[in-house]
Amino acid sequence: MVEHIWSLSGRLQLFWDSPIVAGTVLAMLAPWLHAAVGWSRESLWKKLLVIGSMLLELGLLGCLVLTQSRGPLLAWLLATAGGMAFALMTASPLRRSMIIRSAVVLILVTLGATLTMVRERIIEGVLLQDQSVGNRLQIWSSSLDMLWLNPWVGLGAGEAGWTYSHWFQPDTTRYLYTGVLNGFFEIGIEHGLIVLWLLLAGIATITLCPWFVCRSESSAGLPAAVMRLGFCSWVSLVVYFVANLSSSLHKSPTLIVLALVNLAVFAVFVILIRDWRAIRKAAWWAALPATALLLLLGSLPRFHQPEIAVAYDRGAVVLNKTNALANARPAAVLVDRTVLGPLFGLELRKFLIESPEFNSLRIFDPRYPLARSRFASNAHLIMIGRSIRFLFGLDSKSPRDLLLINPEGPPIEFPPAWTVRVLLSAGDELGQNAPWLAVAQPPGVIVLIRGTGGQLLAGGSIE
16 A cells, blocks of 8 residues: 555655656645635634644645655646735735735745755756656657647647657657657647647636736625635646646546636636626737747757658658768668567667668558558568568569568568568577578578677668
8 A cells, every 4th residue: 555655766646646646636636725715704613724724735735745746846836826916916805815825835835845855856857967857858859840740630649659759769768658748749749739729728818817807897896705716726727737837647537627627616707707808808818828839839949950850641650861872762661560669660760870771761650550552652662570461462563672671471482573682680589580591592582680789771781
């Protein structure tokens, strides 16, 4: 049971998937304890409830600090500061009490954070000495390119992490990511810039609503309970929005439920004010920062100039070498993940960089069925492992240049018009090399063996 409460790194996670999710849940729940503000002038029991709610809030925020999650903690700090501005703009008699309580809690949590391990993590993050921060900067830099691979409709749900892992991740990391550690980038990459713009405009509308709605005459006569609901739900939503800047929290079921509940409560608050003119004005003003942000994303500088440019073309990934030789040529690649491993994209990028023969690779995704018509027109084919089965049925009269890497199955008779090179690994645990080495090589077929640990270069040369 202890291992479910504390992560392996000694961070509090309280039965959730990670300390980051746990920290965000705590940061979203804590503002709701402000709902007791304003009861202190009534009965003794309500005074005790106010004191108890503040102690419980400090307890939740103390657990937040113990998660050592910088993103949720920063989100809570910014949202609480924004909540104080929210309260300042209202005409509610609770304004003074809400601001004082928020300020006291803000100061206490900040002091508590400076006395724990989270202080070291924050310093490491600011100085870019933390690997997780460096990885995030690398991923976000690549995400700027990934946004434009299929900008209008996106790459599809769940594709952001997979795409980065294969086609953008540095060879030194070699990790299969499930996301890009930023909810907004992830939604834009997977669902397109139109959906991202609508999302940003909606978030900006909610964020700006207090400025327009709470200053209207309609809000002056609202009951104190309604103002409490508006304040608590708004702060909780802002925590969720800001926390998604450093993690892909939009996929957590718990956080989705919390966000929807807060959104419903905030919608009730806005409806009760009934100042539709102020709401429309907030929406119009929200469209400006959403549009400006998308334009900014397109103009931001990249951290590096990649040797390989990535594009999507009719479902295939196209890798283009930026410094290819003049006589280099393109090729289509049929992948077998059992040969290249789960991160086959990294291996193919490395192959293209080191190969003087090819300037471009059109790689067909092995996760989906492949029709022979998709690659039949390519004169240069690279077939890996069991993908050799797609050779049957190709036009035997058309000249072709084939590179077969660790082909699975016995040798076949190739048409005279084809030039074939077969590359085999030195380590042959399954005995697949023997049939190819036992037969006399037919005309036009070259069988090579790659040395252990050697780097493969196209054209059959071995290092």
